[in-house]
Amino acid sequence: MSKTATKEENPLINIIINVLLPTIILSKLSKEGEALYQLGPKWAMIVALALPLVYGIWHWIKHRKLNIFSTVGMGAILLTGLITIYLWSNDSAKPHVAWIFGIKEAIQPLILGSLFLITRRSTSPLFRTFIYNDAIFDIKRIEKSVAENNLISQYEGLIWKCTLYFFGSFCLSAVLNLGLAHYFLNDLAPDLPNWKEEYNGIVGSITIWGFAAIGGPxxxxxxxxLYMMINGLEKLTGLDKESLLLPR
Known part of the structure; x- marks a missing residue:
């Protein structure tokens, strides 16, 4: 992997800008007051949404490369803004907000997981990018052994099985996100004082817990x-673990 690619995909920066900073802004800066850091619920929400959105646009302008995960994340940010506008359009209670927000939270992992299936036959399958790639496995040696033993269909079947398992993890994340949104937003009462501050804090909680709900599974x-791939490839190729994996 080149230095440029590593810099583009720095997960720490993505987590800080897309998860941690928006969560801190929503939970700590939403109060009304005279202090500079007391932005109020409206501006705290604007800043929290704008931060990852601006970062995503900057990333695309700089690298001129569409990042699927960033694009899906930016779509989720825009949906959060639209739901907030709907909720804040007046102070009357909005029915089914927990379900609307929950569906929005569930859509993101479902789209990401579906992309692993959709790109399966493409020149750059996401499964090979994130799991079965030449930074971990000695793919040239593996595929040479598979071809020599005429086991291409079994080899492709193993990859497809593992892809389905990975898709399943995103489906589980979608269910967890739906449940989290319903749990946090179900008791939100717009008729109470400072309910918009409470709403911002809830969105921050959903953001951080939603990240865990996707990342954990x-x-x-x-x-x-990885365990399945190594065991399956050992049986198919006759190679041992040390031969399958690149030296670290």
Whole structure:
């Protein structure tokens, strides 16, 4: 992997800008007051949404490369803004807000997971980008052994099975996100004082817990998939683990 690619995909920066900073802004800066950091619920929401949106646009302008995960994230940010506008359009209670927000939260992992299936036959399958790639596996040696033993269909079947498992982790994340949104927003009462501050804090909580809901199952399933791939490839190719994996 080149230095440029590594810089583009820096996960720490993505987490800070897309999750941590918006959460801090929504939870800590939403109060009304005279202090400079007391932005109020409206401006705190604007800043929290604008931060990852501006970062995503800057990333695209600088690298001129569409990042699928950033694009889906930016779509989720815009949906959050639209839901907030709907909720804040007047101070009357809005029915089914928890479900509307929950569906929005569930859509993001479902889209991401579906992309693993959609790109399966493309020149750059996402499964090969994130799990089965030449930074971990000695793919040239593996595919040479598969071809020599005429096991291409079994090899492709193993990859497809693991792709489905990874898609399943995103489906689980979607269900968890739906449940989280319903849990946090179900008791929101717009007729109470400072309910917009409360709403911002809830959105911040959903953001941080939603990240865990996506990342947690994905990491667990990714570990299991690596185990499946190594065991499956050992049986198909006759190569041992040290031969399948590139030296670290």
């Amino acid at each position: 994905m990491m667990v399933v990714a570990g299991y998939i």
